[in-house]
Amino acid sequence: MRRVRYESVGGPLFVEEAPVPEPGPGELLVRCEAVGVTLPVVRKVTEAAEPIALGGEIAGEVTAVGTGVTRFRPGDRVTGLCFGHGYADFAPLHEVMASPVPDGVDAVAAVALVRSGLVALGALA
Template sequence: MRLTRAAHVTLPHAPGGDVAGRVEAVGHGVSGWEVGDRVVALAFGGAYAEFVTVPAAFAAPVPDGVDDEAAVVLVRCGQVALGVLRAARLEAGESVLVTAAAGGVGHLAVQLARVLGASRVVAAIGVSVPAKAEALRSVGADEVVTYADLAADGVEPVDVVADGTGGDVQAAALAALAPFGRLVAFSATTPRVDVDQLRLNARIVIGFAMAHYAGGRPEVYARHRAELWELYRDGRLRPLVDSVRPLEKAGDAHRALESRENIGRVLLRVS
């Protein structure tokens, strides 16, 4: 399967996203699913609806002991967070900086860095909000800094950066890398990188895209999914849900995201 990204969106448009529910119908040639099965999946369009069609390759059964809210958070955000840290080849005892740390991927990356043996985890957020700092420390962050702090004062050098912000924040995070450090960019527009500076500072920049990971390495994707379910059931991974809003309030949900008010995921419930 070859995936492409549209250059523009034609309105009216129903966004895609992570969805959870029950199987209502199974397409021709699809095996392993029955009507009524609990399912969590990625929908590349039309997710804001009562019914949605999803590719079987991006669908997973929800095991017992995992509620819909946790499943929706883990199906993509958990996969991205774990995939990014594995792409960085994080080793026990190393230090990690996570940008967009209060978001869906970021708060899980903070926890997973700790699970994978990080000795120090720094969480970077856009604005100084005591509730965000408290929440991030509760899930494993040793330090919480703002983007302004990161740009002005920097942080003690780190071995790995998980960057979901891009732009000037990424440039500041890159400057925080210790020699032999790795920055993994997984979201947002990224600035130009000076290869000579990478060479002189012995730094590495890695690009990470979930579509290639899921489509090109399905066995790893499945293994990571099982690992995430297990970590959740063991209590070592705690998905944070900021709020669950009715579909009719989708506009309010987007405004909350744009204002950076949320701590963890903002979810919509279709009644």
């Protein structure tokens, strides 16, 4: 699979080949169809002390599930916050951070709802 990485803070992003990850316990493996580009990602690339995984908000299709997953199965469409690793063809997503994507909602709209929902929650707190 392809994933986006960087080697030094402020350095360029590049695409590299990597093995497809296996979902861990409680995780879904999602084939990413859309990924958010947000200010936290920009800050990680330009300000982080060292390179870390990029891409938090994802939307796509579940391709595999780890042990203990009960709410989703392969073929389901989901969106959620994966705390990095989203800038890739496939990303792990913990079941508790995933939400189903209703029929008729495309992946780009679904991924936008993740960050919007977090902003709304913060405003209510």
